[in-house]
Amino acid sequence: MLRIVANRLSSKWGQPVIVENKPGASGIISTRSIVEAPADGYTLGMVVASAVTIMPFTVKSLPFDPVKDLTPISLVARTPFIFIVSKDSPLKTWRDFVDATKARDVSIGSFTVGTAFHLVWEQTSRRAGITALYVPSSSSGKTQNDLLGGQLDIALDAPSSAKGLIDGGRVRALAITSPSRFSGLPDVPTLNESGLEGYSSQPWISLMGPAGLPRERVLEIQQTVAGILKEPALQEQLANLGMIPIGSSPEELAKTIAEDRAAMEPLIKELDIKLQ
Incomplete structure (x- = not known):
C-alpha cells in the first residue's frame, strides 16, 4: 500500500x-x-x-x-476485518454464530493478544453480548490452517488474506466489520446488517x-x-x-x-x- x-x-x-x-x-x-x-x-x-x-x-x-x-x-x-468459517461449518450466518456461543463452547482464532484483531474481537463480542475462547496465533496462515483443520469454529481475518479461500470455496464469510459492504467482497454482509445495528470497527x-x-x-x-x-x-x-x-x-x-x-x-x- x-x-x-x-x-x-x-x-x-x-x-x-x-x-x-x-x-x-x-x-x-x-x-x-x-x-x-x-x-x-x-x-x-x-x-x-x-x-x-x-x-x-x-x-x-x-x-x-x-x-x-x-x-x-x-x-x-x-x-475492515472479516469473520470466516470453513465450508463444512454448520454456521451459515453471523446470527448462527451468536446462537452457537450461547449453546456450547465456541472457539475463535486470530492474531496474538494485544493486536488490533484481538481488540476488535473483544469490542465486537461485548457489543454482541457473547463469549468465545480466543485462540491467538502468530500468523493468518496458521489460523486459517487451524480453521480448515477443524480446530477452530470461526476466525477473524483480513479480507486480503481470506479472499483467496473465499473465492476458492474453502471458507465462507459470515460478516465484515465495516459500516457498509466492502467492494472487494460485495456479497459479505456487515455486522450492522447482521444484527449489530450501528456497530462497526475498522x-x-x-x-x-x-x-x-x-x-x-x-x-x-x-x-x-x-x-x-x-x-x-x-x-x-x-x-x-x-x-x-x-x-x-x-x-x-x-x-x-x-x-x-x-x-x-x-x-x-x-x-x-x-x-x-
Whole structure:
C-alpha cells in the first residue's frame, strides 16, 4: 500500500518519493523514525492505528508521545476485518454464530493478544453480548490452517488474506466489520446488517509527520493525498489489498485518534494486557 501511494505522490510532485521500510514492534519502530525526523515535510510516514491507540496502553515505555510528537496529516485508509468459517461449518450466518456461543463452547482464532484483531474481537463480542475462547496465533496462515483443520469454529481475518479461500470455496464469510459492504467482497454482509445495528470497527492506516510541521505544508500534502485516493485505479488497487480509501483532513484524523484512544484504554485495562 505504501509503495502504491508513494508512486502516485511521486508523479504528482514531480520528484522521487523514497520508501524506507522499518517493520517491527507493531509499528513502534517506524513511528519513532518519523518522530525523530526534521519537521520540514520531507520525511513522512504511514502510521498504523495500533501504534498510537493500542501500544501507548500496552507498552510500559513507549519511545514517543503519540499525541505530542506527531502531526496528523490524513487518515489514508481503513482496514475492515472479516469473520470466516470453513465450508463444512454448520454456521451459515453471523446470527448462527451468536446462537452457537450461547449453546456450547465456541472457539475463535486470530492474531496474538494485544493486536488490533484481538481488540476488535473483544469490542465486537461485548457489543454482541457473547463469549468465545480466543485462540491467538502468530500468523493468518496458521489460523486459517487451524480453521480448515477443524480446530477452530470461526476466525477473524483480513479480507486480503481470506479472499483467496473465499473465492476458492474453502471458507465462507459470515460478516465484515465495516459500516457498509466492502467492494472487494460485495456479497459479505456487515455486522450492522447482521444484527449489530450501528456497530462497526475498522483499524486504519494514516499519514503523519513529526511534530511542528508547518500548517501550509500539512494541507498541501493532505490535499494531494486526498486527490489521488479518489482515482479509480488506485481505489481498485487498495480494494485488492483489503483497504477502503479515505483521505481525511488532519482534524478528522486527530479526532479519530482521540476517539479510538478513549475506547481502547479502558478495554486494555480491563483485559490487563501488558506487552514487553
